[in-house]
Amino acid sequence: MLRFNPTWRNRRRAIVYEFSQFFIETNGIRLNVAAQGAGPLVLLLHGFPETSYAWRYQLAALSNAGFRAVAPDLRGFGRSDCPIESGRYTTLDILGDLIGLMDALEERSAVVMGNDWGAAIAWQAALLRPDRFRAVVALGVPMMDRAPVLPSRLFPMTEQAWLYTHYFSQPGQAEREFERDVGATLRKLYFWASGDAGQRDQKTPNPFGMVPRQAGLLDVLPEPVSLPSWLDEAQFDIFVSAFETSGFHGGLNYYRQLDRNWELQAAFNGLLVQTPALYLVGEHDTGLAIPGMHEIIGAMPRLVPNLRDSQVIERAGHWLQQEAPDRVNAAVIEFLRGL
Template structure:
């Protein structure tokens, strides 16, 4: 197992992030993981388009609070392996990676925490393997029951535009647009989905909803003059470097399995998450603009009977753990200490 130490300085706030990085071979795949601290294990799962670096504030915060924090680059991201076949990116594949990771780390169980796609995977890990994942924290994406029809039949699709998940599902097309200028892509995505873009509701235009077949996704997004206040040059450069190396194909392959995930979930339909759970979401998260999302969040206790708390973080957006690290760290550490 290769190990090396990463020390990064955030010059704006004089914060030093120090964590080790190593490679783990598990479940037939090589994963890069960032780790810091000692104590009960907490796994941190990033979303799209992010890497393990999205959890830099939590790696330090959890370590200081007496926990062992481990954040992998999920398969297809960062320095982790990126299988070619889209079929190898179902939620079950990723949960299998996490179970193997626990074995490789010598841990019996862990608390699993995720944002965006990481939240979806964290919910599924707690649902399917409560023996290995003793509690769950989800940021942004609530636990939802299995829909009556496949996702591809739910989301809108017209001759002029398609829902962004349909757009992401077209092999090659989204990669071509997103990889044309990686820095511009990330700058636009990070700004638009963050709290810096301001309040939003179901009446707010949302380029992440319908994507023009002619203009693509990025054409409808504003290009900010500067980075959001929560992301400094060092952090942004780390993400740009990662996606220049890996491309976006691995992350897009998660979307290309939405229907397959739905098919596989039939075997677990009706099963409840019994482990302790915490849900956090930013007040300005783009997901809250989706019609019916507040009702879905309100109904979560039916699917997660041991949901300890559900909190909306003021003025934060979709990249919650990066935008409001102090609020997020305080909430998760309080939750963890009460387990």
């Protein structure tokens, strides 16, 4: 197990965040893991395009509150291994990584918390392995019923445009666009999916919306004047460096398994998330622009009968734990202490 201790300083907040990083061999791959604190385990799962560094504020806050916070770079991201085969990125593959990670840490149970793809995985972890995951916190992505048809048939597509998931599913296409200039890619994705983009309506550029068939996703996003207010240059450079090293292939492979995930979920159809749960979403999250999303969120108690609370965080967007760390940390720690 390799171990080193980076120190990140957030000048705007004048706080030093210290956590250890190490590698763990699990489920046939090597994961890079950031960890801080001692106490009951909380696993933190990032989304796309992020890394474990997205949880820098939560690692510190949870540690200070008496918890052991652990954030892996999920397979395909950051310093973790990035299998070439797209078929090795199903939700069950990632869940296997998490179980192996917990075993390596000699932890029997954990609270699992995720944002974006990490939230989707966290819901499945609590659904399928409540013996190992005793509670769940989801940011942005609600728990949803299994769709009636394959996602590739459900998501909109016309001769002129298709939903971003279709675009991401084309092997190599999004990689070529995103990797031409990693800094420009992340600047656009982070800004236009954040609360800095303002109220979500049809006039607001949305990186997770429809993509013209004859253009790329980045082509329809204006160049931001600056980084979003919640991300400084030093922090941004850490994300840029990570994706310049890993590329975007691993993260995009998660989208290429949407149909396969749907097929695998048939075996678990009808199960409910029985563990205690907390749901948080930013007021300006891109997901809230999806037709019917408010109704899906409102219907969650049927699928999650022990949903303790559901909160909308004002003025925040899709990168919730980075945009509104104080409000997220307060809600999460209150939830954890009530378990």
